[in-house]
Amino acid sequence: MFRRIQWRITIPFVLVVLASMGILGTYLVYFVRNVQTDNLRIQLEKEARLVAVASLPGFSSPDRQAVLDDLAGSTGRQVGTRTTIIARDGTVLGDSEEDPRVMENHARRPEVAVALSGGIGISTHYSITLGQQMMYVAVPIMSGQEIIGVARTALPTSSVGASVSRVTSIVTLATVMAALLTIITAGVITRSTTRPLKEMTKAAGRISAGELDQVVPVRTNDELGQLAHTFNDMASNLKTMIEEISAERGRLATVLASMADGVIMTDTDGNVVLVNRAAENLLSFQEKDATGKPFIEAIRDHELEEVLKACLREMQPQTVQVEYRRTRRFLRVIAVPIMKGKLVGTLMLVQDLTEARNLQTMRQEFVGNVSHELRTPLTTIKAIVETLTDGAITDKEVAGDFLTKIDAEVDRMTQMVVELTELSRIETGKTHLDLQPLDIQQVVETIVSQLGAYASRQGVTINVTIPAGLPSLQADKERIRQVITNLVHNAIKFTPGGGQITISAKLQDNNILISVIDTGIGIPADDLPHIFERFYTVDKARSGGGTGLGLAIAKHIVLAHGGQIWIQSEEGKGSTFNFTLPLNPTQH
């Protein structure tokens, strides 16, 4: 490219030089030839006139041939010019170079013919006699008013040619010199012009490759210098702008990545343009597999696709709630059109409603459970009442039996209602804990003596291992008794005959750790996480008529005291219920 610029400058310059030298040379050659030829002609004419005058006497002598030939010969020798004297009839009378007698008649020679008619004849032609190009000038020889002959002089024209060729060679040499100078000068100029251009090209190349710290030297104050200066300004502005843009991008990317809600951007055709990490997780796909693909191909949910299409069609925000198959999450998706004068795409916000929905489901299940638990005893009572109405009331024995059953069912319902009330009071934090100094050993002993009869009926032994001198703690005695009773009662219920139950207490950090260990049937691993939920029973058939609320209440009492409760269990081997009570509880 710069090579081409060099030639674009050099070639015209050389052409201009060649043209001017050519014109000058042609003119010089023409001029020199004219001047030389004129000089030659004037010289020949003068000499011819002298010969004409000198030959006059010879014409009148009797031996004119010899006299005139002598004259021509001597003149020719002295002047160095070929001299010829010709008679009126064209006969050559004398010649300086040749014997006139062998020469042909010259009357028809052009210069001679002109001279015979009274003019001055000039002619340039090839002389056979002398073998070279000659200029001839002929003048009439006048005797009074009568032309008696012609005097002719001639010289070779080669002297003219020599001058011309000298001039030509000088001009040619000058032309070559000038052309060389032009080429060198043009080269130097183009080089100095293109060098900053080359530098800027290289710098621009590096900028486009990402190296933004480019400065080109400013050498001159001319247009190129200004260009270099502007180029440097541009490079530094570009750098600032790119840094700003990438900082902005970084901030946006951070915001997107740290959002809990999923974000998916699509173009107007519904192709995925951008997604964030939350969207990848909620919808289980990889950004690299999704970008550029149609939404349905990446997300594979027709209800979400419908929302997207509706949003693109109506240019209004759209909302839908779906259970998404791949992740089994319950999602709310809001599709918002992105308008920049016209529609350019959509932004889809993906919110995870799974937790909220689970809570709602739990509440619904709770209501369902409560009504179910209450309906069972009510159904029994209703059946008994109907039987009694149908006449069983008259049978004292049967009636008494039925009344006992009704009494038991009513007790069961009462117990449940009491427990439910209790649970809801503890859960909402409305109960007041009556914190008193409490001796754990004493509480456990009371419970063991109360449940002793039940345990021996089941054939289960209860051991107590509580070290002496445990510090007393601040707790609500009645409620702690309720918790331990519940745990021990459960342990007896689910431990087959011959089993062991151990109640232990020990100091651990600032807590008392109380454990109830049984060698019973244990709890399946699947059920462990739910064991403290309300109404949760591992196996309806084995619940033994419990309300399913005991452990839920125990958990809430322990939590209210600022303690923790947990369970370890292995199916078939037994369970261990542990809970801690802080020595100095802060009221929760």
Added chain:
Amino acid sequence: MEMRTTLRRKLREIQDDILFMGSMVEKAILRSVDSLKKRDLVLARTVIDDDAKINEKRFDIENKCIQLIATQQPVADYLRIIITGLYIATELERIGDYALGIARITIMLGDEPPLKPLIDIPRMAEKTVDMLHRSLDAAVHRDVEAAKNIMAEDDEVDNLYDQVFRELLTYMAEDPKTINRATRLIWVAHNLERSADRVTNICERVIYVVTGKMEELQTSKY
């Protein structure tokens, strides 16, 4: 060149439509089994109503395919892809009908007490839908390997079907009162098993469209 880009665009549209229909069918199967599990008659009716939309989508795809053949005169590969699209849409529509059948059974069982907690039938549904989902992925990516793997997984569904069948037989043998409910549940399991077979048909077509060979890699027991 102009014609080819139009053709490509239309093929893409058809592919998107098939994926859309695939999602409709996946959800129909899952919802029908969910309705059965939860005795949710409202959900069952939704599945029945939605089947009309599935059928409509299928005709929509069929029309687009026929129109494409008529107006673009596709040859070789393109024609094979279109024909495969037609075939997949038909198979999806049939699976949709199986879902419809399951939803109808939910309604027939109605208020009858549940025979047993449903464990294996939802598992069959999960597996079948998973296979269906991946078979369409394989179709989109022309992935012969994936298609073959999915076909091999049909055994798992067949085994689950055996298990359900045997279990329900024992129920019937023990108590004739369960025969009505058990038979209907067997029918549900059968529908799921057939759905999985349809998925293997789709996989066969995927292999065909890539290799040009129709191979019945493995025949189902049923």
